[in-house]
Amino acid sequence: MRLSRPFFQIPVLFDVARLQAEVAALPGEAWVAHPDRLPGNSAARLISAGGGETDAVHGQMLATRWLQSMPYLQQVLAGFGVVWSRSRLMRLAAGADVPEHADINYHWHTRVRVHIPVFTQPAVRFHCDGEAVHMAAGEAWIFDNWRRHHVENRASAERIHLVADTTGTAAFWRLACGPTPPRAQWRTLAWDPGASPELLTEDGQRSPVMPAAEAQWLIDDLCAELAITDDTAAARARAARFGKLLESFLFDWRQLCALHGVGGRGLEDFRRLAGAVREAAGPLAEGLVMRTNDASALLVLEKRVLQHLVVD
Structure with a gap:
């Protein structure tokens, strides 16, 4: 924390x-x-x-x-x-x-x-x-x-x-x-x-799917910490596309939550969306780190958000 x-x-x-x-x-x-x-x-x-x-x-x-x-x-x-x-x-x-x-x-x-x-x-x-x-x-x-x-x-x-x-x-x-x-x-x-x-x-129980509000909170927090290691026009453009990717993901995750709820229905739809954003984020996150601790933005996205979107 x-x-x-x-x-x-x-x-x-x-x-x-x-x-x-x-x-x-x-x-x-x-x-x-x-x-x-x-x-x-x-x-x-x-x-x-x-x-x-x-x-x-x-x-x-x-x-x-x-x-x-x-x-x-x-x-x-x-x-x-x-x-x-x-x-x-x-x-x-x-x-x-x-x-x-x-x-x-x-x-x-x-x-x-x-x-x-x-x-x-x-x-x-x-x-x-x-x-x-x-x-x-x-x-x-x-x-x-x-x-x-x-x-x-x-x-x-x-x-x-x-x-x-x-x-x-x-x-x-x-x-x-x-x-x-x-x-x-x-x-x-x-x-x-x-x-x-x-x-x-702690009881430790979670819903099978991360609620949209929690996903929004985690990603907003991540985006607020983003920093560019090499301040070039290309790096700034990648960072902007990375942010847009996460914004689009949140719209689609919210829609899936509205369609299926978070109790375990439609898990393959949720997994498919999580996999798609994981694949698209890789090239866009190059040179992006967290301002406070220099951790890789891609690693933080994976460990703090993507790994926990769906509980197996």
């Missing part, structure tokens, strides 16, 4: 000793390799599709057996009062990095990632769009993952963060991005052995 600046620290604190005790108690089998096999990166799944050992971002999100064994982490997540999507413990080995990237997938258009450091040292630095911060243990942070970002662990020990994805309630966004009170006034969520927290998780 795009934010008005790279980092926001949420004015709330957590019991570091309790966090560390619960994480340290996890068995080795809880930790799995990063989905992209990044060296030195591993994770323990806390909320996942069906509560299983998967990194999928679609489906009914449920607590895994690992989270069920961690009562304080459940209290931490429930304490935000938001609905959670995929959430994990992310471990970065000493000397390892998270390579620079931007999160352009559909999942991230409306979601932000909350970071709560559990084990860390000052030599761990989180970089985003030219700024760098150290997130201290027991703090809570969000960042603009549409911008390019990376992490460096130059410490002598591994770094472990609780990372949890949410769209956030209005109250969450007021807390996260509103005026920050003095640190002495921040709330600390203490461990409560008698608590029975209610963990809210």
Whole structure:
């Protein structure tokens, strides 16, 4: 999700000793390799599709057996009062990095990632769009993952963060991005052995076809970010044709939604239109990138829109 600046620290604190005790108690089998096999990166799944050992971002999100064994982490997540999507413990080995990237997938258009450091040292630095911060243990942070970002662990020990994805309630966004009170006034969520927290998780169900209003929203957002890498007459003309192509696609998608609805009828018609715009966009998108993060416009169109127009 795009934010008005790279980092926001949420004015709330957590019991570091309790966090560390619960994480340290996890068995080795809880930790799995990063989905992209990044060296030195591993994770323990806390909320996942069906509560299983998967990194999928679609489906009914449920607590895994690992989270069920961690009562304080459940209290931490429930304490935000938001609905959670995929959430994990992310471990970065000493000397390892998270390579620079931007999160352009559909999942991230409306979601932000909350970071709560559990084990860390000052030599761990989180970089985003030219700024760098150290997130201290027991703090809570969000960042603009549409911008390019990376992490460096130059410490002598591994770094472990609780990372949890949410769209956030209005109250969450007021807390996260509103005026920050003095640190002495921040709330600390203490461990409560008698608590029975209610963990809210995403249902994950989508209509088989993306509604026309959502397609319009996603493409309008993409077009507002378009930039030309080489400002020539030919490049400007291609960009104009690219915009017209997407405009025409939206007219036709809206008509198909009016004809078939979004409940699953006429799927071949929808797939045919999506395939046609995918094929036509390739040559027109040459030299087009996103202004904020330099991601390829064609890649963003594919990952944020085209792959999600029809749910198989």
